[in-house]
Amino acid sequence: MNKNIKGILKQAELYQSQGLLKEAEQQLKKIETFIQTNERIKNKEKLLKAITHKIRLLNEEVKKFEKESKKTETSPGVNKIIKNLFTTAFAVSGDETDKKAAQLEGATALLKFGQFEGALVEFDKLLSSEEHSVVSAKNIIRCFLELDKVNSAVTRFFKWKSESFFTSEQLIDISSFTENLFEEKKLDKDLLLSQAGIDNINDNMDCFEKEYEEFIDISSIGISFSEDAITSEDIELDVSFQTGNVISIIISSKDHQVIDKLKVGVKLDNVQYYSPVAIFKGSGTVSAKTKIQSGPKKGDYSLDIKVESM
Amino acid sequence: MRVSIFVVADKSAMYVILSVEFLYMAVFNLKDREIQCKVVYYGPGRCGKTTNLEYVFKAYKKQIKGDMVSINTEGDRTLFFDFLPMNLGKINGCEIKVQLFTVPGQVQYKSTRKLVLKGVDGIVFVADSLDVRREKNMLALKDLQQNLKSYDLNIFKIPIVIQYNKRDLEKEGIPLMSCEKMEKDLNRQLKAPSFAASAFSGQGVGKTLQSCLNLTLKHLHKQFNWADK
Structure with missing residues (x-):
């Protein structure tokens, strides 16, 4: 009987050492049940106490792991590695257009790896590039929302609008993307807009749509x-x-x-x-x-x- | 199958990026006669993908052309990927450079696995021999198939080898699946080359990688005839 318990305990310890925490817990629970249901075991209470303690420590480890598995920001050095490794070889041509495309790829890789602060810096740099400005703007909004900086996203959008940074068509595109993100994240856009001192995003967009609808076709x-x-x-x-x-x-x-x-x-x-x-x-x-x-x-x-x- | 060839002119060199559906993405440098391909170690969490790479890093120093990059959490789990650059030297007059990657095995990192898999040329599927990890192995293989499919790649057509890792634990009296059982579970349809291994001691690690590289380079040669260029 002791040999059996020792065998299962050995398995639990090995699983734990390999980071297989749930599997280790299962083995310990097997031992716990075995002890509880077997009357012939000597020092039953002492053994149960020891096993319960082991299970508790294991649960703490699981919790710690789950906590640290959430969002992790990496160092600028790691971000540089991510950008380099996940950018295609087109960058080798040295052409300015390709360089910008590679920068966009690098920024997108950072975004996909959840490095929102780093991605934000990269997309900001790309705003001035005519070809990539709209996609960069959309991703800047996305990064702000991922970082729970909703007010920054809203403020930035209206800054672009007031500075006429984008054309009406581009603003409509960015606005519709932003609204979809708000919906995805179940954010109350009207409340947030009023917090940001802006009346209503729909009113602001209505003026563009009006321009859209009422203008005569020019060939x-x-x-x-x-x-x-x-x-x-x-x-x-x-x-x-x-x-x-x-x-x-x-x-x-x-x-x-x-x-x-x-x-x-x-x-x-x-x-x-x-x-x-x-x-x-x-x-x-x-x-x-x-x-x-x-x-x-x-x-x-x-x-x-x-x-x-x- | 769509095959696209991009020629990128540069002052110092000329590169050809060969892509099938843009996803097999080996890079050919015509001027220097150099090929760069990507091999990804895939498998369930804690199966030993990083340990494989660590062993390669230690044992094949001559072929390693840089540092191994590991981005881990505190609990030693791979967070994003591990990366190890290798240089195999000249084969048929072509300098062969290989980028080895691992993916994070934990279920919640599916999107990261997909990102690392992009542009893959060959795969090492590391399966955990522990009896308690049977289901996780099958789920990981299914996950690989789905991620490849999302890039229009077919698991039956891409170069792939399977490694049955942690065989050394048998001596410790830990319940392991037999290789035959694992073959039935994972390789009945794939019929990929498979290897028993212990990444911890290094047994079978070299054979696995060698087989994968052979398959990958043969596959690239069949696709693009690089050795005759």
Whole structure:
């Protein structure tokens, strides 16, 4: 009988030494039941006390393990290793676009490994990259929420909005992503918005949606670069995409002069907006200019023009 | 099966990244004739994946080209992964570099396992021989199959070997499953090469890795004919 108990105890100790805590506990409980139900065992009470003590210590270890298994922030050195190991070899080309893509991959890896503070720093760096700004913004919001810094997420979103950091279309995209995250995490967005001193996210978004719905479709535009009828240079461009009062046009990489003239922030006072039903004369502002990085239009420029009046 | 080849030009070298469904992701450096592939040790928690890597780190010093990286919790459990870079030297005129990874075995780290598995070229499935871990082995194999499937990879097609670890405990009188029983449980359909081992003493560790590397390199050669390039 003693041999049997000793055998099971040996197993329990070995499982415990291997970190198999639940298995060790099962073995100890087997011994406990065996002692309780067997009248012939000498020193029964003493043995039971010893086994109960062992089980209690084991449970403490299990609790400690469960506690430390939750969120763990690693050192900057480990974060660097994660970024290096989980970034594809595209980074080797040395091209600036690839470097940014690799940075984004590294930041995403940190996020996936639950290193939210580290990921936040990396995504912040990528905000200035035109190609990755929206995805970085979304992940910044995600990191704040994962870190239980909900107010920081809300404040940051409205900072971007007030600074016109993103276009209306991009803000709608980020806002809808944020709302979904709020829902996923069962957060009361209205309460949080009021805490952050913001009336209502829906009201704020409504104004974009209104712009969206009420604006007339524009199929192409004509731009005159001078008001002087004799010296004016006119160009006509097709609209590739429209969201509310923002239209996107593509300019060929060969049109150097046009590309140079249409810098972000330039006001265009003499624009013809061609809709399927009529031509409107009005004005606009260049709100974004992006070089297309891939696909058949690689090297061309995508320009956003915000319609000011028509 | 979709095969994509990316050529990335660089001032100093030219790299070809061969990818099948973007997931077998060995990196070929044409100029230096160098291949880098990824082998992942998979298995249930506490089965001895890290111990395997620690033994490789100690015993194959000549082939190790850097430090072993382990990110553990206080309780010595792998939190994210272990990483060990190896250099096998030249095979058919190609310098072969291998990245060995382990995954965290605990059930709650499924998403981390999936992340580490991305781009895998070969797998060592470490099974725990302890009788009490029978179900955990089967669940871990199922988890591997699901994670591979999420990357459109087939467990029956990817290079994989199975290791029956902790065989040394038999001498201690601890109840172990027989290798035959484990074959039935885990390898009846897979029919992968399998090895009895004790990562603690090192027995069978080298054979397991060698077999996995053989399969992986043969598989990559079959896919991309790298040795003839």
